[in-house]
Amino acid sequence: MIFGEKTIPFELKQGDLQITVTKDQNSFSYFRNCNGDIAERLILMNLSDILIAPVEPLNLPSQVAAYLMIEFGREIMLEPDTNQTIYLTFPIETGVFVGKKGKHELLDVFTLTKPRYTLYGEPRNGFLCKYWKSRIYLEEPTPDPMLEGVIKLKIDNASHEWVAVNKALFNGMGMKIYYNNNCVSMKAQMKVLEEEAAEIQFYSSALHKEMKKSPELYTLKRLSVVSKKAIMLEGI
């Protein structure tokens, strides 16, 4: 399994992915080849660990979007004042961290998926989002954790009308990703406020016991009040 803490030196090979870390006298060399996309680093540091963990899928190929939009394979119809739980998949981006004593710094990010982007709303005031299309599962799926993670999404129809839901918008700022050897997961709630509006937020809990929490790359850095919810006002 590729995720978890690694002790230098090590080499990992899995399909089209190869990671090699070799130790020199006062430094170590990092080499990664992911589908022909190569990254190399020389780290001038002693006695450090490498942590490989899934990160928010918003970094590649460039950090241009702060949201992940998942379009559903089929439209969901939900009756008034009810809630249902579904499972979706999301793309995996893997972060490689370097550090010691639990303090980790991001060294590299790679993905085996093909990233796409989309616009939610208008160019003037909408959101640029990472795009992913997922089938809807009523029971937990078991995708390849190097390619896809699982979101357990509770959809709560708080309106007094039937609603049709085609997509969900997730804010990168509040993503809580957990992982183990077999699964990468998130848990979230989508509260449908009215026919065209909803808000989505993440839970800080794992899908299964003994899952580890990934480091968060998208934390509040600016001097402004930033909501961790995703507010969908341009259709759901």
Add this chain to the structure above:
Amino acid sequence: MSLGNIVYGDITILNILFAILVFFIGLIIAKLITNYLRRSLKTKLNKDRLELIIKIVYYLIIMITVVWVMSSLGIKLSGLLLAGGFLGIIIGFASQSIVGNLVSGIFLTIEHPMKIGNAVNIDGTVGIVEDINLISTRLRTFDGLDIRIPNEKVFTTSITNYVSNIARRFEYTIGIRYEDDAQKAISIIREFLDNESFVLVNPAPLVFVSKLDNSSVNITVKIWSPVSQWYSLYMRLLWEIKDILEQSDICIAFPQQVIHFADKENAPTVKPGQ
């Protein structure tokens, strides 16, 4: 002449020198504080907001210093305001363009049609906004030239901001030969665009036959992309589309003219040698 000599009222030369010293200390303090603010808030605020805060703090410190210096020199503010009023009228008449620039600068700050770092076109001058002062706006052109435009001109002319929206559209027109299958070409282009990360899924790219031209069937391709990525995409995609079409034996048409001879059937045939 000693430093204790009275210049006017109770004010001595020493008082004036002290006031000048205080003024320069005020300038240094303003500079130090703004430098500290710039360093500490650089990563926490947008550049244009940071510059605005820094300017406000800088001029506030200067203003407090000037008021303090003046009161220490025995200049009463009420008299200064009266004199300032008259002086303002005189300066207003004498320097209308400066006042015009100043007012325009204030309105530009309020209207906020561009931010520092935006790529803009101001009356035909294209560049990155480097600074927006109260009097003028500075642009750095893509050729690396520094251009100062008076705010009055900026305010009264049209401004095109290339990056104010998060996404923008660009288009190509690709002319293929009449004997090529246009529908097949459209499918190939669509499939190619589906594999491009920065071609937005929504709004979806438009690919369609837009004109039956003299020498070619013109296919128009309209693509939305993130505003930060559009130019690199724009520079790259056209040639790649041409390549991918040619791999399927669909070629870009050259200008050509087909000439038909009238009454070709009855035209006399001339045998070689006749």
